[in-house]
Amino acid sequence: MNLSVEPGELVLLTGPSGAGKTTVCRCANGLIPQLFPGELQGEVLVEGRYKTSEYEVAALSKIVGLMFQDPDTQLFSPTVREEIAFGPENYGVAPDDIRRRVEVMLKATRLQEHAEKNPHALSGGQQQACALGAVLAMNPPLLVLDEPTSNIDPVGSETFLQLIKTLVREQGLSLLIVEHKLEELAELVDRLVVLDQGEIRWQGRPRDVLENVELMDDLGLNVPDVALLAVRLRQRGFDIPRLPITVNEAVEVLEPFLREGKARVAAEPWKRAVVANPDANASESPVIIQAHELMHQYPDGTEALKGVGLEIREGEFVAILGQNGSGKTTFAKHLNGLLRPSSGLLEVAGKDVRLQKKQADLAAVVGYVFQDPDAQIFKNCVRDEIAFGPRNLGLTPQEVAHRVEEVAEKLEISHLLGQNPFFLSKGDKQRIAVASVMAMKPKVLVLDEPTTGQDLKRSKEVMELTRRLNEGGTTIIVITHNMSLAVEYCRRVVVMREGRVWLDGSPREVFRHTEELAASSLKPPQITRLAHRLAPLGMPADVLTVAEMVELFFPGEVLAG
Amino acid sequence: MIGAAYASKKTLIHRLDPRIKLLWFASVSFVVVAWDDPLFMLALIAYVLGFARLAGIRPGAVLRSVAPAVPLLLIMFVVNLFLYRVPWTPTYIGYLIPRVGGYGPYVSVSLDVLVFSTGTLLRFVVVISSAMLLMMVTAPTEVALGLVKLGLPPEVGMAVSIAVGYVPVLFNQISGILQAQTSRGWRVSTNNPIKRLFAYIPVFIPTFFRSMNSSEHLAAAMTSRGFGYDITHRTYLHQLMIREHDKIAAGVFAGFAAIGLVLGFAGLARYTFTLHLVKLALGF
Numbered sequence: 099m100n101l102s103v104e105p106g107e108l109v110l111l112t113g114p115s116g117a118g119k120t121t122v123c124r125c126a127n128g129l130i131p132q133l134f135p136g137e138l139q140g141e142v143l144v145e146g147r148y149k150t151s152e153y154e155v156a157a158l159s160k161i162v163g164l165m166f167q168d169p170d171t172q173l174f175s176p177t178v179r180e181e182i183a184f185g186p187e188n189y190g191v192a193p194d195d196i197r198r199r200v201e202v203m204l205k206a207t208r209l210q211e212h213a214e215k216n217p218h219a220l221s222g223g224q225q226q227a228c229a230l231g232a233v234l235a236m237n238p239p240l241l242v243l244d245e246p247t248s249n250i251d252p253v254g255s256e257t258f259l260q261l262i263k264t265l266v267r268e269q270g271l272s273l274l275i276v277e278h279k280l281e282e283l284a285e286l287v288d289r290l291v292v293l294d295q296g297e298i299r300w301q302g303r304p305r306d307v308l309e310n311v312e313l314m315d316d317l318g319l320n321v322p323d324v325a326l327l328a329v330r331l332r333q334r335g336f337d338i339p340r341l342p343i344t345v346n347e348a349v350e351v352l353e354p355f356l357r358e359g360k361a362r363v364a365a366e367p368w369k370r371a372v373v374a375n376p377d378a379n380a381s382e383s384p385v386i387i388q389a390h391e392l393m394h395q396y397p398d399g400t401e402a403l404k405g406v407g408l409e410i411r412e413g414e415f416v417a418i419l420g421q422n423g424s425g426k427t428t429f430a431k432h433l434n435g436l437l438r439p440s441s442g443l444l445e446v447a448g449k450d451v452r453l454q455k456k457q458a459d460l461a462a463v464v465g466y467v468f469q470d471p472d473a474q475i476f477k478n479c480v481r482d483e484i485a486f487g488p489r490n491l492g493l494t495p496q497e498v499a500h501r502v503e504e505v506a507e508k509l510e511i512s513h514l515l516g517q518n519p520f521f522l523s524k525g526d527k528q529r530i531a532v533a534s535v536m537a538m539k540p541k542v543l544v545l546d547e548p549t550t551g552q553d554l555k556r557s558k559e560v561m562e563l564t565r566r567l568n569e570g571g572t573t574i575i576v577i578t579h580n581m582s583l584a585v586e587y588c589r590r591v592v593v594m595r596e597g598r599v600w601l602d603g604s605p606r607e608v609f610r611h612t613e614e615l616a617a618s619s620l621k622p623p624q625i626t627r628l629a630h631r632l633a634p635l636g637m638p639a640d641v642l643t644v645a646e647m648v649e650l651f652f653p654g655e656v657l658a659g
Numbered sequence: 660m661i662g663a664a665y666a667s668k669k670t671l672i673h674r675l676d677p678r679i680k681l682l683w684f685a686s687v688s689f690v691v692v693a694w695d696d697p698l699f700m701l702a703l704i705a706y707v708l709g710f711a712r713l714a715g716i717r718p719g720a721v722l723r724s725v726a727p728a729v730p731l732l733l734i735m736f737v738v739n740l741f742l743y744r745v746p747w748t749p750t751y752i753g754y755l756i757p758r759v760g761g762y763g764p765y766v767s768v769s770l771d772v773l774v775f776s777t778g779t780l781l782r783f784v785v786v787i788s789s790a791m792l793l794m795m796v797t798a799p800t801e802v803a804l805g806l807v808k809l810g811l812p813p814e815v816g817m818a819v820s821i822a823v824g825y826v827p828v829l830f831n832q833i834s835g836i837l838q839a840q841t842s843r844g845w846r847v848s849t850n851n852p853i854k855r856l857f858a859y860i861p862v863f864i865p866t867f868f869r870s871m872n873s874s875e876h877l878a879a880a881m882t883s884r885g886f887g888y889d890i891t892h893r894t895y896l897h898q899l900m901i902r903e904h905d906k907i908a909a910g911v912f913a914g915f916a917a918i919g920l921v922l923g924f925a926g927l928a929r930y931t932f933t934l935h936l937v938k939l940a941l942g943f
Contacts, residue, residue: 124879127883129879129882129883133878133879133882134879154882154887154888155882155883156882156885156886156887156888157888159882159883159884159885159888160885160888163883164883166876166879166880166883168876170828170873171873171876171877171880172876172877172880173824174821174824174825174877174880174881175800175820175821175824176798176799176800176820176823176824177798177800177824179896180800180820180896183896184884184885184886185884185885186894187893187894187895187896188884188885188886188887188888188889188890188893189885189888189889190888190889190892190893190894191894192894193894193895193896193898196894196896197896200896214667216824216827217824218824218827218828218831219827232884233883233884236884236885431838434842436838436841436842457841457846458844458846461841461842461843461844462844465842466838466839466842468835468838468839468842470835472865472868472869472872473832473835473836473839473865473869474836474839474840474843474861474865475865475868476860476861476863476864476865476868486843486845486861487843487844490843490844490845490846491844520868534843535842535843538843538844
């Protein structure tokens with residue numbers, strides 16, 4: 099592969115998992131081959147003359163500032179101030195100069211008031227801002243960012259990307275950024291590079307590359323909805339010369355069509371499509387989770403739940419949304435007894451949780467899959483790993499073995515049963531984690547942010563898996579930040595805010611409440627935001643997918659006729 | 660936790676150079692080795708609490724920091740009562756285990772051993788409380804920097820500082836692992852210490868695996884920020900400077916240590932001091 103970043107150039111690198119994006123970043127400052135060995139052919143030159151195989155990473159980092167995805171493993175100082183000072187200290191910068199740089203960076207990253215805090219006590223967005231400040235304090239002319247927002251919440255992610263935009267311009271940096279959020283960054287960068295399986299598929303000006311939006315969509319990339327919409331409309335005969343990337347651009351492009359009456363706005367067929375209620379069966383089934391005025395206070399005094407009222411029926415597929423600190427996870431951890439209510443009522447499968455003395459009894463009814471499969475894998479054989487849960491339930495060896503086989507077949511991992519889980523891919527590990535919980539045959543399965551830190555393709559695989567489990571009768575509760583996935587897979591969306599249920603209904607109902615969503619800092623899918631903007635011209639405000647909106651526009655033939 | 664104990668304040672003690680604070684700790688440590696008399700130990704505790712007072716820390720907070728070690732201290736105390744014997748004829752005052760029915764009494768306790776054991780107990784109270792106090796008044800990086808300036812390699816200083824900065828992350832990771840395994844029905848239902856150890860394997864292994872993983876990423880992040888570039892010419896944000904008040908404090912601490920050591924070697928601060936006083940008072 100050949101790739102170069104010119105001085106002052108801003109390059110956005112994207113691609114599905116396994117494309118080699120992180121490898122590119124690690125090559126940039128010599129981490130590959132020096133710290134992460136492997137077979138490397140060809141060479142990487144920094145500033146046109148320093149071979150990365152010949153200079154130390156610590157030396158190359160003076161020129162190439164590399165920032166990583168995970169805040170947990172790149173912040174290691176006792177305070178934010180010291181974190182930012184760390185780089186300049188290593189390069190022997192004079193203390194007065196270090197102090198100056200730290201002050202500049204604290205201001206730039208808006209962390210002045212947090213300077214004396216432990217970096218890990220900050221929110222996700224602030225942690226990454228701190229990491230960025232720490233890298234920029236070394237004054238590197240080139241900044242390399244490896245998925246800086248993939249592990250943090252949407253609010254933090256948005257603030258962070260804003261910060262990048264401002265700082266890159268202010269400081270006149272060169273930039274190589276790996277990101278999935280094309281919509282936010284396409285405007286900023288000079289060049290978009292799409293990587294797939296270690297090769298560059300497309301590169302060029304973002305708008306030119308996005309002409310391949312359908313192919314990119316097939317690759318599992320997170321393409322801007324409005325670009326996809328524009329391409330589909332073109333195929334129907336609409337004349338759209340300049341591809342829109344942002345909602346604003348799309349409004350400009352589509353407004354004339356709507357004014358000319360070329361869209362079937364608020365028309366009858368649309369209404370009919372909406373009425374169909376996929377949850378018709380579920381509303382008949384018995385209630386499995388019932389919360390009433392549920393409150394929870396942590397030992398430090400934080401009131402995480404301030405009266406949650408929620409009813410979930412058997413067989414439902416529910417997404418719980420909300421920004422960090424809204425109480426989603428705290429609520430979910432009550433369902434299998436990891437946390438106990440401070441007050442209020444919670445019934446799971448008809449039993450009051452306060453009367454359930456043994457946590458294991460609840461764990462058998464409500465399975466809980468954590469975000470990181472590495473938090474639980476400890477056996478050196480997949481079969482034993484999956485058997486751990488059922489064994490804890492005290493089942494007979496025959497029954498345990500039977501359940502392992504059964505669940506492995508259901509989740510299509512039978513071929514992995516003899517393998518060592520530690521050496522499997524993250525996707526496979528996650529399947530094993532789900533299997534190890536499903537082997538306990540819970541009626542309800544809670545998945546805590548199963549798609550965070552994963553690209554769209556992997557995320558969809560996880561969601562497909564849960565959809566199959568749901569079709570098999572398991573009630574599914576997914577905690578997620580990803581609106582588009584919630585819309586696509588979940589039949590019910592619960593939005594939490596400040597320890598209470600804020601919105602509850604089908605995705606379509608919930609996403610109609612623009613103002614309430616904004617108040618809870620949630621951003622509906624791009625296509626829905628476009629629909630909201632076009633609503634004054636008669637567009638239904640609850641369009642959820644690109645396909646739906648395409649249907650609203652008259653096909654080309656009709657226009658011609 | 661160690662890192663959580665430190666709170667930034669602007670007292671005279673907080674402003675001392677970390678090396679001087681380490682000297683204070685050293686002065687207490689030397690003296691505690693030279694002495695073993697309970698009354699002298701109380702004086703030493705007063706010295707530690709006085710230092711705390713100057714640092715704006717309530718004596719109660721310092722003593723509370725010893726609380727986690729109390730069970731261990733009590734065990735040591737009882738073991739001393741069992742095993743320590745004086746090389747002269749002691750004054751017996753009773754039995755550790757009284758007569759119950761037809762059994763006992765067992766383990767005779769002498770005044771001599773009781774006084775000695777009390778001294779030893781207080782010795783540990785001094786060591787723990789002074790170490791905790793040092794952590795309360797010295798930022799982790801200051802400790803690291805102080806150690807480096809006293810001649811330890813910078814890598815060691817870095818390790819100290821990272822260890823402290825990383826405590827919250829480790830804590831979160833372990834609690835996440837505990838919850839993940841609890842969700843799979845894991846629980847520890849035995850009181851047998853060996854079995855308990857084995858029962859924690861589902862927690863140990865993921866903790867170990869994740870730490871290995873994290874350390875690789877941490878190493879990458881540190882080198883990418885220039886660590887190891889030219890370690891002998893590394894500079895520090897915080898400058899260490901011995902000022903006038905540092906010198907005065909150093910003089911006081913060194914003087915205290917000198918007097919303490921002289922008293923100790925002269926045999927005045929031996930536990931026999933208190934022992935004689937008590938015997939005199941009780942008329943033995």
